[in-house]
Amino acid sequence: MFVDSPLHIAASSGQSRFAMEMINLMPSFTKKLNKSGLSPMHLALLNGYFELVSLFVHADPGLVRVKGRGGLTPLHYATKHGNIHLMVYFLLACPESIEDVTVRGETVLHIAVKTNMLEALEVLIGWLQRVCHKDALDWKKFIPNWRDEQGNAALDIAVSNMQIQAIQLLAEIKAKNSKGEDASQILQGQTQLDRREVLKMLRRSTSVVKASSIQSTERLTAVLRSKTRFQERFAIYIARCRMRISDDVINALLVVAGLILAATYQTIYNPPGSVHQDNIGAIKTNVTNSSTGGGPLRDVEAGTVIMSGGDFTLFSVCNSLTLYLALNVISLLVPDDFFGRTLKLLLSWLALCYYVSILIISPSSSVAPVICTILAWLLFSIVYNILSVYSRKFCAFQKKKQMELQQLIRFYDAKLCPEELLSAEVQRRGAAAAPGEETCPEINPSA
Incomplete structure (x- = not known):
């Protein structure tokens, strides 16, 4: 159970062709942990083989939720290291991965705040605000206010470390601390001097976040990191309902x-009251009203209401x-x-x-x-x-974004590993392989 499988070795060395064949022949290897508590997808991610990570996700999007050592999923690792493109890729492939917590009860928001990854936090908040999923309303309500094993919410950590930009971002989704207080209520508990200083820092942090967004945001994450307008929030709410x-x-x-x-x-x-049937009846009615001392005559036409x-x-x-x-x-x-x-x-x-x-x-x-x-x-x-x-x-x-992100994350060398040929090769060799027959090339771990 804790021995490196051939897929672990392939993931560690970035051998995409062999890993693809192993995924096809032995899908169960993708969820096994080695003695270090890491799955093959964890190893590919930590070693920077993003094309191999893409292969794992294509084979089974649920691998995004596989927990390794400490209960960390690939999404947790991507958040910890601030890889916002992989974060969005994982979230698009498996939206439910936003629910996963570590053994310490930490969500991705906790990890983003603790590691001070503001861009990652911005992407996560934009995702919670925009994702169209049947559980999206529950995610937006519970995940920002989730408490870790020490009873701290993400806002508690941001306040204790005086991370003003993180506080400002969490305030957009009305995140609360462990006492049920939001950012504005926390400020009211400070002294007048502290409140003024924090408010000034909040105003300055808004421009800083926007400036950093312009410099570092790619087109695929620009939507998630942008501010939501009222009609967008209203429409997303209706779509979620x-x-x-x-x-x-x-x-x-x-x-x-x-x-x-x-x-x-x-x-x-x-x-x-129906409608007038014809003009003649209306004229007779007007004459009768006039002869009996009624009000002034009213012009009526056939088909109009009475x-x-x-x-x-x-x-x-x-x-x-x-x-x-x-x-x-x-x-x-x-x-x-x-x-x-x-x-x-x-x-x-x-x-x-x-x-x-x-x-x-x-x-x-x-x-x-x-x-x-x-x-x-x-x-x-x-x-x-x-x-x-x-x-x-x-x-x-x-x-739409998933298709764009797949093209961004895939770094295949068309000459060495063309996808069409690789898929055909895997199907051919997988169908021809007999039980116990050796069909895989040897792996050089030092490669």
């Missing part, structure tokens, strides 16, 4: 939203808001494929017909219903654009 909903709940919500949509749409064609302008204003606005909310719910729940987009197009035409109907049945003497309806349309159009556009943007963020 959507991912937590099961298929059965989605089906039930679609049924309920469809019923609400049908009811509100039908109501506009049969409003309370209720007063004020009542229709209230009715149309409430009905319109209900209908458009139902449209938004349906648009967010349907899949974003060809059929889903076709359905959204049909729903938009349905909404257009609805508002044309309101314009037709509105009393000619009042334009308030039309104005209120247009305002409601603009309001929910903005909300819809935020939810749909930004939600799709951040839900597709992980897949």
Whole structure:
């Protein structure tokens, strides 16, 4: 169990071809620990063989969560050494690795703060703010406030070491210390002089962090290290809530939203009090009212509502808001494929017909219903654009960045180890290998 396997030796010496074949033939070797408490992926990472690390991740993304000596995972090592590109690569391959803690109860946030790796801490905070995962809301709530074996949260360590930039970064995700206090509450417990000094340092640290970001940030980590805007945070929250909903709940919500949509749409064609049937009846009604001493005559047209302008204003606005909310719910729940987009197009035409109907049945003497309806349309159009556009943007963020990071992390020499030839060679030799047959080249550990 604690003896170096051939895969350990290959990982230590960076022999990608042989390691690839061993992964194919003996996948169980990838999770075994040697006498130093390290897995083959740990060895490849510590020796700087990043192309081999990429091979391990492609073979099994779950290897990112394999714990070595001290309970340290590859993500912990990457954070400890400040390798932000590998950090993002690991997080994209296995988002659940953010949950892992060491034997001392330390999260990646603890490690980043203790080693004063501000760029790594910035990437982790950006990940917690943006990742689209069904457990993302729980991660953002519990991981920043997780306590190690000594009862210290990441904010406790930053405050005790007076790491102002780390405090400022942790304040963005509302991290709290072991007493449940956030950064602002901690400052209130200091003397007035200390508070002023810390506030000045916080203001200065903001510009320092931004300056260092410009100098050292690559395009693949720029998004994670950038500040989030309100509409982005709102859209990410909606996307996360959507991912937590099961298929059965989605089906039930679609049924309920469809019923609400049908009811509100039908109501506009049969409003309370009905509509005037023709102009002649309206003229006779006006004459009768005039002869009996009623109010002034009111011009009416066939097809307009009988209720007063004020009542229709209230009715149309409430009905319109209900209908458009139902449209938004349906648009967010349907899949974003060809059929889903076709359905959204049909729903938009349905909404257009609805508002044309309101314009037709509105009393000619009042334009308030039309104005209120247009305002409601603009309001929910903005909300819809935020939810749909930004939600799709951040839900597709992980897949897009993963493809880019794979190209960044892979440092293959096309002449020595072309990927296509290597894959074909592994499949050929793996299929031809008989039990007990030696098919692997010898490894020179000193190579």
